[in-house]
Amino acid sequence: MRxxxxxxxxxxxxxxxxxxxxxxxxxxxxxxxxxxTVERKEGRLILGDRQITVVxxxxxxxxxxxxxxxxxxxxxxxxxxxxxxxxxxxxxxLERNLYLTAQLLEAEARLVLALNMADVAAARGLRLNPEAxxxxxxxxxxxxxxxxxxxxxxxxxxxxxLVTASGRGVRPxxxxxAQ
Amino acid sequence: MTAVTLASPGxxxxxAPPIETELERLVAALGAIPALAERYPLRWLAxxxxxxxxxxxxxAEGLGGPxxxxxxxxxxxxxxxxxxxxxxxxxxxxxYRFVHTLARQALTRPAAPPLTLSDxxxxxxxxxxxxxxxxxxxxxxxxxxxxxxxxPFVDWVDATLSGPVSGWATALLGAAGLGGSWLESLLVDGVxxxxxxxxxxVPVLLALYFALALLEDxxxxxxxxxxxxxxxxxxxxxxxxxxxxxxxxxCSVPAIYAxxxxxxxxxxxLTGLLVPFMSCSARLPVYVLIxxxxxxxxxxxxxxxxxxxxxxxxxxxxxxxxxTLFRNQPPAPFVLELPPYRLPTPRGVWRQMWERTAAFLxxxxxxxxxxxxxVWLLLAxxxxxxxxxxxxxxxxxxxxALSGAVAPVFAPLGFGGWETSGALLTGFVAKEVxxxxxxxxxxxxELEEAAEAAPTNFGExxxxxxxGLVSATGDALQVLPGVIGITLETPxxxxxxxxxxxxxxxxxxxSSGGHGALAALAFLVFVLLYTPCMTAVAAARHEFGSRWxxxxxxxxxxxAWLAALxxxxxxxxxxx
Numbered sequence: 001m002r003x004x005x006x007x008x009x010x011x012x013x014x015x016x017x018x019x020x021x022x023x024x025x026x027x028x029x030x031x032x033x034x035x036x037t038v039e040r041k042e043g044r045l046i047l048g049d050r051q052i053t054v055v056x057x058x059x060x061x062x063x064x065x066x067x068x069x070x071x072x073x074x075x076x077x078x079x080x081x082x083x084x085x086x087x088x089x090x091x092x093x094l095e096r097n098l099y100l101t102a103q104l105l106e107a108e109a110r111l112v113l114a115l116n117m118a119d120v121a122a123a124r125g126l127r128l129n130p131e132a133x134x135x136x137x138x139x140x141x142x143x144x145x146x147x148x149x150x151x152x153x154x155x156x157x158x159x160x161x162l163v164t165a166s167g168r169g170v171r172p173x174x175x176x177x178a179q
Numbered sequence: 180m181t182a183v184t185l186a187s188p189g190x191x192x193x194x195a196p197p198i199e200t201e202l203e204r205l206v207a208a209l210g211a212i213p214a215l216a217e218r219y220p221l222r223w224l225a226x227x228x229x230x231x232x233x234x235x236x237x238x239a240e241g242l243g244g245p246x247x248x249x250x251x252x253x254x255x256x257x258x259x260x261x262x263x264x265x266x267x268x269x270x271x272x273x274x275y276r277f278v279h280t281l282a283r284q285a286l287t288r289p290a291a292p293p294l295t296l297s298d299x300x301x302x303x304x305x306x307x308x309x310x311x312x313x314x315x316x317x318x319x320x321x322x323x324x325x326x327x328x329x330x331p332f333v334d335w336v337d338a339t340l341s342g343p344v345s346g347w348a349t350a351l352l353g354a355a356g357l358g359g360s361w362l363e364s365l366l367v368d369g370v371x372x373x374x375x376x377x378x379x380x381v382p383v384l385l386a387l388y389f390a391l392a393l394l395e396d397x398x399x400x401x402x403x404x405x406x407x408x409x410x411x412x413x414x415x416x417x418x419x420x421x422x423x424x425x426x427x428x429x430c431s432v433p434a435i436y437a438x439x440x441x442x443x444x445x446x447x448x449l450t451g452l453l454v455p456f457m458s459c460s461a462r463l464p465v466y467v468l469i470x471x472x473x474x475x476x477x478x479x480x481x482x483x484x485x486x487x488x489x490x491x492x493x494x495x496x497x498x499x500x501x502x503t504l505f506r507n508q509p510p511a512p513f514v515l516e517l518p519p520y521r522l523p524t525p526r527g528v529w530r531q532m533w534e535r536t537a538a539f540l541x542x543x544x545x546x547x548x549x550x551x552x553x554v555w556l557l558l559a560x561x562x563x564x565x566x567x568x569x570x571x572x573x574x575x576x577x578x579x580a581l582s583g584a585v586a587p588v589f590a591p592l593g594f595g596g597w598e599t600s601g602a603l604l605t606g607f608v609a610k611e612v613x614x615x616x617x618x619x620x621x622x623x624x625e626l627e628e629a630a631e632a633a634p635t636n637f638g639e640x641x642x643x644x645x646x647g648l649v650s651a652t653g654d655a656l657q658v659l660p661g662v663i664g665i666t667l668e669t670p671x672x673x674x675x676x677x678x679x680x681x682x683x684x685x686x687x688x689x690s691s692g693g694h695g696a697l698a699a700l701a702f703l704v705f706v707l708l709y710t711p712c713m714t715a716v717a718a719a720r721h722e723f724g725s726r727w728x729x730x731x732x733x734x735x736x737x738x739a740w741l742a743a744l745x746x747x748x749x750x751x752x753x754x755x
Contacts, residue, residue, distance in 0.1 A: 013518065065234060078219060092519070095282035102274050102281075105191040108220040120519060123296075125289030133285035 004163050005053045005080070006045070009073060009104060010088035011097050012059035015116045018146040019088050020056045023156070033072050047160040055082065061096075063103040077107050084162050085109040086155070091121040091128055091143070101137070111139040112158055119145040191222075192277040194270065197261050201254040202226065208250035212243040229254065230267045297519040301402065310406035317399070318486070321390040323479050331654035332382035333467070335647045340375040343640035361559065361568060368619065369555030374548055375615075383467055384536050387460055391429060392531035396523035400425060405517060410494070415501035420450040424493070427457030428486070429535065431715040434459075435722055448723050449497065449505055452731055455711050456493040456738075458486045461610035465706050468614050472680045473687075473699040481700075485707050488742075492708060496738065546713075550605050550612045554578060554619055573620060582620075592705065592740070593691035593698030593747040603705070609712040621682035694751060701747035708739035 008023075010016045021028075024043025033040045041056040057076055058069035065071040077085060087104055089097040094115075104111055115121075115128060130141040140158045144151020193199065205225035209215050215224065219239075227235045228251050239247045255266065262269045304313055345367050352363045394400050404421040411420055420438075427434035434454040438447040458466075466485055470478040557578035561571035573579060574597075582601030589595045589603070598620040606613040684695055691698030710716060710732055720728040 064230075065232065071234075078223070094286050095278060098278040098281055099275065102192050102278050106220075106226055107223045127287040127289075129285050129287065133281070136281055136284055 003053060004050060005055060005082045006159065006163075007055045007057050007076060007080075007082040007085045007109075008088060009057045009077070009085050009100065009109075010059060011061050011090065011100060014059070014088050014090040014097065015146045016056065016059060016088045019086070019114060019116065019144075019152075019155070020054065022146055022149070022152045024054050038068055038072055045156075045159075047156060047163065050160075050163060052159070052163065060100065062100055063107060074107070077104065077109050083110065084112055084159065086112045086114055086159070088114045088116050088146075091115040091118050092124055092126065094121075094126075094128075105137065105139075110162075111137065112155070112162065113137065113139055113141040114146075114151070114155055115141060115143045116146050116151075118143045118151070119148060192274050194273050195261075197258060198229070198270070198273075201229065201258055205229070205250055205254055208246065209239070209243065212246060214242040215239060215247075218242065226270065229258075230270050295519070297398075300520055301517065304399070304402050305405055310402075311410075314403055314406050317394070319483060321387070321394075324386050324390050327479060328655050329382040329386040330471075331651035335644075335651040336378060336382065337375075338647055339644050340371065340378065343644060344375070345371050346640070364559065365552070365555055368558075369551050370548065374551060378540075381536060381540070383463055384460055385532055387463065388429070388532040388535045389528065392528040393523050395531070396521065396527050398518050398520045401517050415497060415505065416446060416450060416453075420446060420453075423450050423454055424457050427454040427459060429460050431455050431457070431459050431711040432718045435715060435718040438722065445505055448727055449500060451719060451723055452500065452727070452734070453493040453497050455715060455731065455735055456489045456496065456708060458489045458707055459610065459711050461712065462706055464614045465606075465610065466703055468617070468679070469683070469699050469703055472683050473696045481703070485703055488704065489707050492738065492742065496734075546609050546612070550608050551615055551619070554601075554605060554612075554616055557581065558619060578620070588740075589705075590690075591748070592701050592743040593694060594687060594702045594705075596686050596690035598686050599690065599702060603709070606706065607710055607713065609714070610706070613706065617683060618679055621679055621686060691747070694747070697747055697750040700750070701743040704746050705739045705743040708735060708742055710735050 008016055008020050020041060020043065023045045027044035029042045031040050031042075032038065038058055043054045043056075045052045045054050055076065057073040060067070060070045060073050063070060063074040063077070065074050076082070085104055087101050087109075089101065101111070101113065113133065115130060115133075118128065121128060128143060130143050134141040140162070142151055142155045142158055144155060146152065194202065202222060202225050205228065206221045209219075209221050209224055215221070224235070224239065228239065228247075236247075236251070258266055303309060306313075348366050348371060349363060352360070352366065357363060394403070403425065407421045423434045423438050431454055434457065435451050438450045438454070463482070466482045467478070470481045474481045558573060558576045559568055559571065560577040561567065561575055562577045562580050563575040578601055579597050582597040582604060585604060586595045586597050586600040589600050594600070598617065601620055602613045602616040605616045687698045687702070688695035716728060716732060719731050723731075
């Protein structure tokens with residue numbers, strides 16, 4: 001069975017590490033990106049009979065490759081073509097976070113949006129409309145508060161659907177896309 | 180929580196029609212080159228190339244040759260009438276508009292945003308008048324925590340190292356037939372006394388890092404930067420410079436690197452010159468030791484005063500620099516994000532405490548071990564008198580001769596003894612070494628006696644160590660209410676490192692002509708203000724160049740010397 005890879009992308013301080021820890025538990029490996037001084041975290045997630053590699057990309061505000069972190073995140077998404085990219089967003093600062101989402105879409109990443117910190121957003125009186133977002137982006141949206149453990153089961157279920165159902169977890173190769 | 184799954188095709192950013200036309204042309208041109216089509220999502224590549232990504236352009240040209248260059252140039256040519264030189268700005272701008280529309284669909288904002296708990300806390304904490312007193316009060320609690328609460332544990336570690344551990348080492352070497360040899364001297368007087376003298380302060384650092392982690396993880400640090408913004412303006416800086424300054428309380432090295440977050444080179448250099456005046460945690464052991472010896476009842480106050488002195492000196496020097504070296508260069512505008520308050524998690528706090536303490540311990544086992552051995556070697560080498568190697572009176576050693584040569588510089592400051600100037604010399608390498616050098620220069624003979632006198636019974640020793648830890652915890656818990664200010668209990672008249680205390684006191688009394696306490700204060704001020712360590716010097720050179728590195732080294736030495744002179748001679752004029 002082909003190995004499935006999922007990448008976590010998002011701005012700094014949106015709870016990406018919390019989501020990563022929740023997904024991978026104790027199955028983590030911390031090293032550096034090849035030839036770089038930036039930390040690379042990788043972990044394993046078991047969904048049903050599938051073993052999935054989860055890679056935590058550095059936190060970035062964009063994919064413009066102005067900094068080392070941005071370059072690493074961008075190269076991974078464009079070159080390694082992970083089977084899915086979980087874009088973790090701070091729901092309380094949605095607009096700022098969506099800029100990265102726009103660039104991820106442009107890079108033709110297969111997105112799952114994790115609207116994290118929903119509790120903080122709710123406390124500020126912000127009403128989220130995940131259906132509208134999902135419809136506009138054509139990507140599944142999961143509302144969650146990772147620090148409280150809320151929404152993690154839904155995220156895992158969404159990921160399972162994604163890797164098992166459509167295309168048996170294998171995204172079409174770029175050649176097919178180009179034709 | 181909800182999860183929405185949809186299978187409709189994704190809608191990416193749609194740019195203005197002229198750009199979309201060119202994107203289509205570019206995609207067609209790039210798609211004709213198989214090497215590119217296999218490697219990149221083509222529309223994405225086209226957007227990046229139009230946006231002017233030179234790194235990617237070089238790659239694309241490498242794979243696709245002149246066809247890429249020509250297609251891109253033609254597209255840019257056709258777009259020039261629409262956007263002129265600002266095509267990249269137009270692309271980013273249109274992406275932001277897409278995002279804005281998206282956010283409007285996905286989010287309903289309340290007509291009147293409710294006042295959150297964060298907002299309510301901020302009303303008090305960042306209040307115009309209350310902000311700074313609250314900041315100072317919190318800092319005060321931090322320093323009480325690092326002195327009073329940590330003190331019993333410091334005593335415990337010290338007793339364990341100078342008693343049982345030294346005893347075990349001596350017994351082991353004795354059993355190996357090496358008793359009384361130079362190897363025993365190296366191990367007991369060099370390694371255990373040197374590194375041990377620093378390990379003693381691990382409880383102090385754990386307490387400091389605990390407090391800093393709480394302040395950072397809760398979100399208060401950003402408020403502190405906001406509150407201090409006005410004060411920073413007096414220095415010709417802004418609140419953003421305060422973050423490196425705060426980091427400087429932990430260690431000058433990351434603080435100097437943290438100046439990278441500032442926008443202009445002027446702000447970076449100015450902040451980098453002031454950061455070393457923030458009292459780094461490596462200096463704390465020196466304060467704790469000297470304050471415990473000379474000012475046992477007011478140790479917390481003295482240490483707090485030193486931290487404050489560092490801040491005041493930074494303010495004065497900052498104003499001076501702004502009017503001289505940095506004239507005609509206005510500071511850049513300032514934007515700071517205040518994240519909502521969060522309850523620090525025990526795991527996060529523990530991780531920060533541990534990572535920072537571990538970094539300190541790594542330093543203790545490398546730089547400090549090396550310096551301890553070099554100092555021991557210099558101490559063991561006789562240059563005068565009839566001593567043999569590793570068996571020479573301290574005052575006849577090479578180290579005494581070297582330090583004695585430098586000592587006159589410090590004579591007007593009240594600490595012209597060779598022991599203290601030797602400690603300041605090694606302190607240039609790292610401040611952690613000052614205490615261990617003092618331990619070596621003052622207490623060599625005394626430690627040796629203690630080690631030889633101690634009979635060793637491994638089991639009894641272990642019991643003693645465990646019992647000591649229990650009673651230290653009890654002592655610390657008793658002090659705790661005092662920290663928060665419920666009862667103002669006077670600390671016991673018990674000094675850390677009792678053996679060293681008498682020797683240090685006598686040394687300062689002798690070098691200052693009977694004004695030991697005043698000389699000790701001047702010594703502390705000097706330690707506060709001169710070069711933090713070799714690593715900080717290297718960081719300054721790396722970030723600002725050799726010229727500014729030398730400005731930094733010489734400037735700090737002059738400032739430290741003058742301030743210590745002011746304390747000692749000024750204090751004597753006032754009749755202390």
